[in-house]
Every structure is written in C-alpha cells, then in structure tokens.
Amino acid sequence: MFRKCQCQLLDVDIWNVVPFTFSCFLFNSSSMRTCQTSRKLPCSDCVVKGCEDQIQHWKNVKGDYEVLEDRLKTLPDKVSYDIMVPFGPLAFMPGKLVHTNEITVLLGDNWFAKCSAKQAQMLVEHRKKHVQSALDDLHKTKKNFEARVGFTEDLEKLSDGKGGYVDIREELEGVVCKGKRRVSLKPHSKPKTEAIVKMEEEEEEEMLNAEGSKRGVLSEEELWARLDELEAQEQQEEELDRRFDSADTNGNDDTTSSSSEEEKDEEGDRPAERSKGGTTMPLNGSQVDRTALPPRDGGKEEQEDDEEDDGLPTIHFSHTVEPKKVRINTGKNTTLKFSEMKEQKQQAKRKKNNGTSNGHSHHGLHITSPTDIYRLFVDVKNGEPVPRKSILKSRSRENSVCSDTSESSAADFEERRTLGRSPSHDDNTYSDTGSAITEEDAPTGELPVPTSRFQAFSGTVVEKEPIPLSVPQLTIAPPALPTIPERKLEEVVPEAPQEAPQEAPKRVSKFKAARLQHKGP
Amino acid sequence: MAEAIQKKLQLELEKYQQMQKDVSKSMSARQKLEAQVTENNIVKEELDLLDTQNTVYKLIGPVLVKQDLEEAKATVAKRLEYINGEIQRYEMLLKDMEKKSEQHREVLSSLQQEYQRAQGRAVGKV
Numbered sequence: 268m269f270r271k272c273q274c275q276l277l278d279v280d281i282w283n284v285v286p287f288t289f290s291c292f293l294f295n296s297s298s299m300r301t302c303q304t305s306r307k308l309p310c311s312d313c314v315v316k317g318c319e320d321q322i323q324h325w326k327n328v329k330g331d332y333e334v335l336e337d338r339l340k341t342l343p344d345k346v347s348y349d350i351m352v353p354f355g356p357l358a359f360m361p362g363k364l365v366h367t368n369e370i371t372v373l374l375g376d377n378w379f380a381k382c383s384a385k386q387a388q389m390l391v392e393h394r395k396k397h398v399q400s401a402l403d404d405l406h407k408t409k410k411n412f413e414a415r416v417g418f419t420e421d422l423e424k425l426s427d428g429k430g431g432y433v434d435i436r437e438e439l440e441g442v443v444c445k446g447k448r449r450v451s452l453k454p455h456s457k458p459k460t461e462a463i464v465k466m467e468e469e470e471e472e473e474m475l476n477a478e479g480s481k482r483g484v485l486s487e488e489e490l491w492a493r494l495d496e497l498e499a500q501e502q503q504e505e506e507l508d509r510r511f512d513s514a515d516t517n518g519n520d521d522t523t524s525s526s527s528e529e530e531k532d533e534e535g536d537r538p539a540e541r542s543k544g545g546t547t548m549p550l551n552g553s554q555v556d557r558t559a560l561p562p563r564d565g566g567k568e569e570q571e572d573d574e575e576d577d578g579l580p581t582i583h584f585s586h587t588v589e590p591k592k593v594r595i596n597t598g599k600n601t602t603l604k605f606s607e608m609k610e611q612k613q614q615a616k617r618k619k620n621n622g623t624s625n626g627h628s629h630h631g632l633h634i635t636s637p638t639d640i641y642r643l644f645v646d647v648k649n650g651e652p653v654p655r656k657s658i659l660k661s662r663s664r665e666n667s668v669c670s671d672t673s674e675s676s677a678a679d680f681e682e683r684r685t686l687g688r689s690p691s692h693d694d695n696t697y698s699d700t701g702s703a704i705t706e707e708d709a710p711t712g713e714l715p716v717p718t719s720r721f722q723a724f725s726g727t728v729v730e731k732e733p734i735p736l737s738v739p740q741l742t743i744a745p746p747a748l749p750t751i752p753e754r755k756l757e758e759v760v761p762e763a764p765q766e767a768p769q770e771a772p773k774r775v776s777k778f779k780a781a782r783l784q785h786k787g788p
Numbered sequence: 789m790a791e792a793i794q795k796k797l798q799l800e801l802e803k804y805q806q807m808q809k810d811v812s813k814s815m816s817a818r819q820k821l822e823a824q825v826t827e828n829n830i831v832k833e834e835l836d837l838l839d840t841q842n843t844v845y846k847l848i849g850p851v852l853v854k855q856d857l858e859e860a861k862a863t864v865a866k867r868l869e870y871i872n873g874e875i876q877r878y879e880m881l882l883k884d885m886e887k888k889s890e891q892h893r894e895v896l897s898s899l900q901q902e903y904q905r906a907q908g909r910a911v912g913k914v
Contacts, residue, residue, distance in 0.1 A: 371845070375831040376824070376867070378860060379845040379852060380838055390834050397830065 311415035318409035325402045329395065336391050343368045343384045437584040790906040797899045804892040811885045818878040821871055828868045835861050 345367060352362035370387040372380050382390070634640060775783075835844070835857065844860045845852040855863075 372834075374834045375827045376864070377847040378831050378835075378855075378864070379847065380835070381843045381845070382838060386838065386842065389837055393834060393837060394830070 311412045311419070315409055315412045315416055318405050318412065322402060322405045322409065325398055325405065329398050329402070332391055332395050332398065336388060339370070339384045339388050339391065433582060435582045435584055790903065790910055793899065793903045793906050797896070797903055800892065800896050800899055804889065804896055807885060807889045807892055811882065811889060814878055814882050814885060818875060818882065821875045821878065825868065825871050825875070828864055828871065832861070832864050832868065835864060 346365070347367065348364035350362055350364050351359040354360045368383050370382050370384055372382055372387055372390055374380055374390075634643065838844075838857065840857050842857070844855045844857050846855045846860070847853075
C-alpha cells in the first residue's frame with residue numbers, strides 16, 4: 268500500500284476541483300434568490316453586491332482554467348519532470364513527475380476519467396464555456412439591479428434638495444367639482460377633464476422628479492401611516508370617480524409605469540398612493556394638457572421658487588378666480604369677449620327668476636365646472652344663444668376654441684388640439700345639459716377639423732357650426748364616422764359651410780327648446 | 789372571550805410558522821437538487837466528449853473503481869432522470885404547502901380581526 272501511495276505521489280494526477288465549485292456557486296446563487304424572495308422589499312443594493320462577489324468568483328475560476336490550459340499544453344513536452352513534491356502541509360521532497368500525458372479528470376459527481384493532455388484540454392474548453400455563460404448572466408442581473416439602485420440614489424438626491432429637482436406644489440382649497448359627474452357610456456371615452464381628479468391620476472404616473480414632495484421629511488413609519496390615510500381617501504374618491512375610466516391614464520401608465528414601476532416596487536407603492544393626496548400638480552406638459560381648458564378657472568398664478576424646509580425648491584401654484592380675458596374665435600373673425608353676452612342673459616334669467624330685472628351684466632364668472640363653461644361660452648346665432656359643441660368632442664376645435672391669453676396655456680394648446688382630435692368622436696357622449704343632437708350634426712361638426720390630419724391648414728376657413736354638445740347615437744359606430752367624413756372633407760370642404768348654415772336652423776334639440784322655453788316666460 | 793381568541797391566535801400563529809419552516813426546507817432541498825442537475829448535465833456532456841479508450845473511474849468511498857464508459861453514461865443519465873423526478877415532486881409539495889399557508893394566513897388574519905374587535909369591546913365596556 269505504501270508503495271502504491273508513493274507511486275501515487277510520484278504520479279501526480281491532476282484533480283480538477285472545479286465541478287465542486289460549480290455546485291457551490293449554484294447553491295449560493297439560489298440562496299441569494301431566497302434572500303430576495305423572503306423579503307418584501309428586495310434589497311437591490313445587496314443583490315448588486317452579491318452579483319459582484321459572484322462575478323469575482325467566476326473570474327477567478329476562469330483564470331484558474333486558463334492557467335490549467337497552459338499547463339496542459341506544456342506538460343507533455345517532457346517524458347518526466349524533476350519537481351519538489353509537497354509532503355504534507357509543511358514540507359517538500361524531491362521527486363519526479365511521470366506519465367505526463369495521463370490526466371485523470373474529475374468530471375463531477377464522483378466520476379473520473381483518464382485522458383490525454385489534449386483531451387483534458389478539450390474538457391477545460393468545454394468548462395470555460397459554462398463559466399462564461401454564468402458570468403454573462405451575472406453581468407446582466409447586475410446591470411438590472413444597478414438601474415434600481417440608481418433610482419434610489421435619485422430619490423435620495425431629490426429629498427436632499429440637490430440635483431436640480433424642483434417641487435411644484437399647488438394647494439387645493441375646497442375646490443370640489445360641483446358639476447354633475449358624467450357617466451362614461453363608452454368604455455374608452457376620454458374622461459372628463461376634472462382638474463382634481465386628473466391631477467390625482469396624473470400623479471400616479473409622475474416621474475420621480477415631480478413626486479415625493481414631502482417624502483424627504485417624513486420617516487418611514489409616518490409614510491406608511493400617510494399611505495393608509497391616502498388609501499382611505501382614494502377609496503372615497505374612487506367611489507365618486509368610478510366612472511372616470513382612465514383610458515388616457517392607462518395609456519400613460521404603460522409608458523411611464525415601466526420607469527416608475529421600479530420605484531414603486533421599491534417604495535412599496537408609496538409614491539403612487541401618497542401623491543394621490545393631490546397636493547402636487549405636475550407641470551409636465553404631456554400630462555397637464557389633459558386638463559384642457561375648462562377647469563382652469565381664472566388665471567394661473569405661478570410664484571417664484573421658494574425654498575422649502577424640506578430642502579426642495581418649490582414653485583407654488585394656485586388657481587385664482589380672476590376673470591380671464593379670453594378671446595373666442597368664432598370663425599367669423601369675431602371675438603366674443605368672454606361670456607359677456609351669455610353672462611348677461613344668465614344674469615337676466617336669474618334676476619327674472621328672482622323677480623327683479625337687471626340690465627347690466629356683472630362679470631361674476633361662476634365657473635366651477637365645465638358645465639358652466641359650456642353655458643357661458645356660447646355663440647349667438649340668429650339672436651339665440653346656441654351652445655357650443657364641447658371642445659373635447661369636436662374636431663373643429665382649432666377653429667372655434669377659446670384661445671387663452673394666459674401664457675401657460677399656449678404650450679398646452681398644441682397638445683390639447685392633438686389630444687382632442689383623436690378621441691373626439693368618443694367624447695360625444697358627454698353632455699352637461701344632456702342635449703341630444705341629430706346625426707347630421709356630427710359629420711359637419713367633424714369636417715373642419717380633419718384638415719389638420721392631412722396638412723396643417725387647408726387654406727379654407729371653415730366656419731364652425733355651432734351645434735349642440737353631444738352626439739350620443741353617433742359614437743356607437745366609431746370606425747366609420749371619423750374616417751369617412753375626413754375623406755369627404757377634401758372634396759366637400761367648400762360645400763360644408765354652405766350645408767351647415769342651412770341645416771342649423773332646422774336642428775333644435777329638445778333640450779335647447781326647453782331652455783328657450785325657460786327663458787321665454 | 790378575548791383570552792380565548794388570543795389562545796386561538798397563538799395556536800394558529802405557531803402552525804403558520806411551522807408551515808413556513810417546512811416551505812423553506814422544501815425550497816432549499818429543491819435548490820440542492822437543481823445544483824445536482826446542472827452538475828450531472830456537465831458530466832454527461834463531458835462523457836460524450838470522451839471515447840472508449842479513456843478509462844472512467846467512479847469514486848466510491850476511498851476507492852476509485854473502474855467503470856465502462858457506456859455504463860457510466862447510462863448511470864449518469866439515470867441519475868439525471870431521477871433528480872428531475874425529485875424536483876417535480878418537490879415542486880408539487882411546495883405548491884401544496886403554499887396553498888395551505890395561504891389558508892392559514894387567512895385564518896390568522898380573521899382571528900386577528902376578531903381579537904381586535906374583542907379588545908375594542910372590552911375597552912369600551914370598561
């Protein structure tokens with residue numbers, strides 16, 4: 268036995284130990300996985316570190332294999348080598364390395380194979396492939412988690428008040444929409460532009476920048492408490508706003524959710540919930556435009572950046588109810604001063620109802636909901652106030668929309684236009700007054716707008732026909748209607764204005780009739 | 789009343805914790821099996837790279853026993869199948885355990901609510 272051992276000592280067989288490390292690694296990576304799964308909030312930081320450790324480990328293994336390969340290449344050069352053989356942990360003894368071409372390779376799981384040096388080389392190559400693939404996987408996961416870590420760093424920067432993030436706050440004081448909540452008859456109708464609701468929904472999708480206004484200040488427990496509060500709030504609001512199918516918000520969700528999702532995952536959905544408290548209004552153009560015209564009561568006041576206690580420069584933002592000078596292009600190149608005429612009539616009606624008469628109008632703009640807008644922004648045609656079609660609904664908005672003189676809306680105007688265009692046929696279900704229109708209205712109503720589809724301006728100013736608000740029946744057949752009139756438009760543009768006026772006098776909706784009756788007596 | 793609920797709660801909690809331990813045990817066992825699968829796959833591939841001229845040995849205790857290459861391949865294949873079967877079994881087990889722990893969780897939460905209500909009532913009375 269002793270001789271055999273000696274022989275064994277002399278025949279230095281190379282035992283490849285790597286397969287064991289394979290299994291070690293696999294076990295480690297799986298334990299990493301358990302670390303992740305057992306915790307609710309994955310520690311992306313520790314995952315990244317774990318990845319780095321593993322990567323380092325595999326790099327070492329790769330290096331070892333490369334050294335081994337070199338050795339295997341040179342080993343068969345001589346029949347025997349004179350070497351110092353390790354003799355226990357502390358001593359060496361002179362010996363010879365023989366059978367230089369016979370390599371016993373550990374294949375794994377207690378299997379060995381005797382091969383030549385060249386065959387051993389092949390096996391080493393094969394294993395290096397495995398190592399490489401493991402390394403690649405690790406790199407990928409590391410990248411993914413590094414992205415997450417980046418988000419947390421951004422958040423920290425934000426809460427520290429550096430990094431150029433500006434907090435925009437708007438205090439909403441009792442601005443509750445008194446207007447009637449409209450039922451969305453269509454599943455994908457564009458939701459009514461309720462400022463508060465929209466803002467709250469928007470905030471869900473806010474980018475990290477605009478979010479987290481107060482987050483930096485509160486501790487985690489407070490945040491969770493706040494989260495609970497907001498959830499309760501949200502539930503209440505949801506009951507009210509159930510009908511507001513957020514088609515648009517869903518669209519936005521898709522685009523921004525991927526980016527904000529990770530933050531949400533990290534924060535445990537805190538941002539989404541908290542921001543629903545509705546105190547920050549984002550000035551992200553793409554999202555603000557959804558508020559469109561009506562909800563902006565008077566002017567917008569933008570105040571200068573303030574330095575807040577929580578370290579973030581903030582812009583305070585509030586709605587004021589000052590009478591806005593609004594130019595209304597009716598297509599005839601006339602500009603109606605905002606609601607003067609209609610206001611008069613309204614006041615007169617009120618006074619009559621109250622039993623007194625008052626001739627002058629006071630510019631008490633009582634706009635608390637889009638209903639009021641539609642009531643006030645009226646064309647006077649043939650001596651009768653004919654309510655305008657909703658700006659959200661019709662495609663002819665570019666001709667007839669009230670152009671804000673306030674600066675901030677100028678940027679949004681473009682987006683509003685494009686927005687209003689696409690789902691316009693869907694919006695027709697909305698109606699404050701519930702007035703119904705005949706089906707003839709829609710084509711003419713939509714005719715003027717689609718010019719922009721094909722070119723910016725067709726060159727003809729098509730007078731917008733003041734038609735009542737909604738086209739409920741029409742929207743049921745969406746595909747046909749929008750396209751066909753558009754195609755017709757090119758040919759029919761000159762004819763349209765002629766058609767419309769003729770049709771207008773005939774069309775009096777029953778609601779309008781009722782209204783007129785009201786006014787009469 | 790409250791005490792009874794409390795005791796029930798405790799019992800349920802213990803059961804739930806036991807379940808969780810079982811789940812984690814099964815999971816770790818399954819992970820070990822996965823590691824073995826990978827290893828055996830590599831062995832299989834490397835055996836395919838060799839030819840019959842090479843002698844294959846199996847380490848049984850302190851002894852290296854000569855094996856036939858074909859035999860070795862067959863053995864490794866069988867082992868692979870066995871491990872895969874075990875993995876399936878463990879997966880089923882895990883699923884069942886998950887379901888059970890879910891049920892336990894629900895029971896726990898309902899008990900908790902009851903307990904809180906009872907507490908509230910007791911406080912109210914006093």
